[in-house]
Amino acid sequence: MIVQETGAQVNYIPYSGGGPATLDVLAGHVDGTLITLAAVTDHVRAGKLRALAVTTDYRSAALPDVPTMAEAGLPGFAVESWQGYFAPAGTPGAVVAKINRDIQAVIAAPETRAKLEDMGFKVTGGTPADMARTLTSERLRYARTIQTAGITLR
Incomplete structure (x- = not known):
């Protein structure tokens, strides 16, 4: 870019x-x-x-x-x-929800949040639906860049 x-x-x-x-x-x-x-x-x-x-x-x-x-x-x-967590396709929704709740709790802890921000991360968290929207948006943005640059897989 x-x-x-x-x-x-x-x-x-x-x-x-x-x-x-x-x-x-x-x-x-x-x-x-x-x-x-x-x-x-x-x-x-x-x-x-x-x-x-x-x-x-x-x-x-x-x-x-x-x-x-x-x-x-x-x-x-x-x-x-940005960083994200992914699970294998077909992971039950209840399991995904539990993992997400646990991750949100960890990154919301003041000590964890402070440490991550001190390292340079912006801590936001979100839901699996938020991640899906981010992936869709990013895919479109980077697809244009890749196409313009003529990047191909070998």
Whole structure:
């Protein structure tokens, strides 16, 4: 999305997760990365990494001095990383509801919420129906980006 909006040329390097990507930036093997805040917040606070911008349309409470992409010069750009829980297709509705209630209770606990927000996560929670709406919306948004970029599976 950033490449499409800016025309920047980047080398895409696939990583198996945030840890290896962070290590390569810290070691100077790559110039930078686009990564979730949770993977790098402590490194930014320690002065080992410099955060250039967050991709959300709001500043992060974990790193409030880091501008948004819009503030940094890319007006209208906003992408939010999110996490979700999934169960196998066919899982009984009562089981899904119980898992959801338990997860909501855990993330609503003040200690858990504070820890997650300190890491850079925005804690919202929701229902399985909320997740279905998010997936539908995200699928449409990313499908356009994938089509425009000409990305295909090999």
